[in-house]
Amino acid sequence: AQSVTQLDSHVSVSEGTPVLLRCNYSSSYSPSLFWYVQHPNKGLQLLLKYTSAATLVKGINGFEAEFKKSETSFHLTKPSAHMSDAAEYFCVVVRNNFNKFYFGSGTKLNVKP
Amino acid sequence: SQTIHQWPATLVQPVGSPLSLECTVEGTSNPNLYWYRQAAGRGLQLLFYSVGIGQISSEVPQNLSASRPQDRQFILSSKKLLLSDSGFYLCAWREGLAGTYTGELFFGEGSRLTVL
Numbered sequence A: 001a002q003s004v005t006q007l008d009s010h011v012s013v014s015e016g017t018p019v020l021l022r023c024n025y026s027s028s029y030s031p032s033l034f035w036y037v038q039h040p041n042k043g044l045q046l047l048l049k050y051t052s053a054a055t056l057v058k059g060i061n062g063f064e065a066e067f068k069k070s071e072t073s074f075h076l077t078k079p080s081a082h083m084s085d086a087a088e089y090f091c092v093v094v095r096n097n098f099n100k101f102y103f104g105s106g107t108k109l110n111v112k113p
Numbered sequence B: 001s002q003t004i005h006q007w008p009a010t011l012v013q014p015v016g017s018p019l020s021l022e023c024t025v026e027g028t029s030n031p032n033l034y035w036y037r038q039a040a041g042r043g044l045q046l047l048f049y050s051v052g053i054g055q056i057s058s059e060v061p062q063n064l065s066a067s068r069p070q071d072r073q074f075i076l077s078s079k080k081l082l083l084s085d086s087g088f089y090l091c092a093w094r095e096g097l098a099g100t101y102t103g104e105l106f107f108g109e110g111s112r113l114t115v116l
Helices: none
Strands: A004-006 A010-014 A019-021 A023-026 A031-038 A043-048 A056-058 A066-070 A073-077 A085-095 A101-103 A106-110 B003-007 B010-013 B019-026 B032-038 B043-054 B056-057 B063-068 B073-078 B087-094 B111-115
Touching: A004 A085, A004 A101, A010 A019, A010 A066, A019 A106, A019 B056, A023 A031, A023 A085, A031 A073, A043 A056, A043 A066, A066 A106, A073 A085, B003 B087, B019 B032, B019 B043, B019 B087, B019 B111, B032 B073, B043 B073, B056 B063, B073 B087
Parallel strands: A010 A106, B010 B111
Antiparallel strands: A004 A023, A019 A073, A023 A073, A031 A043, A031 A085, A056 A066, A066 A073, A085 A101, A085 A106, B003 B019, B019 B073, B032 B043, B032 B087, B043 B056, B063 B073, B087 B111
């Protein structure tokens, strides 16, 4: 079975400080993992994806994530937060060759001036 | 390039009225199509997905139905809306390729439904 746990429902950081959004997954098979961002009343936009290639994945807007199989984690990081990063972030897992995507419950990122 | 269109963007409907939300994808063929619902504080819930014309998989028994009358068209419907149908509905697609495939979902801008 596949599942995703986002460990924090809300994260608050100051502008210019690092961002860490945590995600743990459970998968019986080699998964693909994604991070999406959603701004209020908008659709979801892909930030980055892991598909069994390099374990350190770089995405858009300065975000990156590291796949750690031993820890079953796929945490999202950014060295320096910007006000425009304030949004909700979703970690997603899918079993390769299958059609069901499993979404985490989301983490709302607040960026303080 | 591929695009996804979803409409209407906002809808306010009385309880018991019908519903039709439409989603179309351009620039690709035979996509996998999905309907998700996002209710306040409840994350994304997969409602339906389709791997081809007329092929619909339902994930959650409920008051809604989906149809795929054309390759790139996906419709979400209800005959009689309930208050609990309120939410933000998102259509999404991914490449429908066979074999080992790890493609991401691409989302529409969403439809906000309020049932009063």
